[in-house]
Amino acid sequence: MFKRLFLKIEDRFTLYYDKGVYENILDDPNNRLGVFLSNTIVFLVIVSVLVLVIESFGDIGIIYKKELFLVDFFISSVFLVEYLYRFTRARKKFKFVKYPLNIIDLLAFLPFFIGILFSSFIAAEVLKVLRIMRVFRVLKLAKHLPVIVGFLRALKDYKNEYRGIVILFVIVLTIISVFIFHAENKANPEMFSSIPKSLWWAIVTMTTVGYGDMYPITPIGRIIGSVLIFLGPVLLAVVSSVTILVFMDVLEMQRGRPNRFTKKTCKRCKTKNAKEANYCIKCGKEYKSKKS
Numbered sequence: 001m002f003k004r005l006f007l008k009i010e011d012r013f014t015l016y017y018d019k020g021v022y023e024n025i026l027d028d029p030n031n032r033l034g035v036f037l038s039n040t041i042v043f044l045v046i047v048s049v050l051v052l053v054i055e056s057f058g059d060i061g062i063i064y065k066k067e068l069f070l071v072d073f074f075i076s077s078v079f080l081v082e083y084l085y086r087f088t089r090a091r092k093k094f095k096f097v098k099y100p101l102n103i104i105d106l107l108a109f110l111p112f113f114i115g116i117l118f119s120s121f122i123a124a125e126v127l128k129v130l131r132i133m134r135v136f137r138v139l140k141l142a143k144h145l146p147v148i149v150g151f152l153r154a155l156k157d158y159k160n161e162y163r164g165i166v167i168l169f170v171i172v173l174t175i176i177s178v179f180i181f182h183a184e185n186k187a188n189p190e191m192f193s194s195i196p197k198s199l200w201w202a203i204v205t206m207t208t209v210g211y212g213d214m215y216p217i218t219p220i221g222r223i224i225g226s227v228l229i230f231l232g233p234v235l236l237a238v239v240s241s242v243t244i245l246v247f248m249d250v251l252e253m254q255r256g257r258p259n260r261f262t263k264k265t266c267k268r269c270k271t272k273n274a275k276e277a278n279y280c281i282k283c284g285k286e287y288k289s290k291k292s
Helices: 002-013 032-055 058-063 065-089 093-098 100-117 124-143 146-184 195-206 219-254
Strands: 262-265 272-274
Touching: 032 058, 032 065, 032 124, 058 065, 065 093, 065 100, 065 124, 093 100, 100 124, 146 195, 146 219, 195 219
Parallel strands: none
Antiparallel strands: 262 272
16 A cells, blocks of 8 residues: 555656656646646746846846846756757657747747857847847746647637738738828828838828827828728727637637537547647647548
């Protein structure tokens, strides 16, 4: 009895995980050590973003420059070790490297070490860009939140809808930009000096932002602007409706509720997924197509 209890505890709290199912311990949702390590990485991501914010305060950033650098160095080192661990455990190295979420992991620590190793050879402007690129660490949060991962993967099922929306936006904005340019150029050449500048006005007007830096003064230009003001919210509502539909499908699958897509069950974590899904929404396991 004690032996069985010990093995059960060992399976949950040690480095043991099912290597036939998972590539590394961080992917095993049943291993408490793996879950603890994943939560620790999420915590470090939040701390690294706070460090980036604190550095923006002039006096505080200068006074605690050394301490902030050490914290940043520690966090970057942890991210480096995590990436190398996952890379060594990956069965397909090339596929691991080009996977989008792993590219995000690479961007989480690579700019920091490039800035340290080549600081004497890189211009100050480049170093500044590398330091700014540390903000990509916040994207690591998406990797550890199943809802966000599921949303990003569910977008593939709606790519045709989004492609159609983008094409519609391009058509409308192009037509409006050309019309407003020819309507306003002679009477208002400083504001509407070119079609690209007119495109900027069209985008700002369509999104109902209205900075006020550009505005039509001719009757025809005002009519075009009025049409765009009413047309913009309609087009944006189409984008919102499709996005809400994606989120609803993701949340329903996360909660295990039946929906029009739920017809696949992941063999690894038993999560219900879309019929057309290529990956599990929770653990990321790839589905093998019937053709292969």
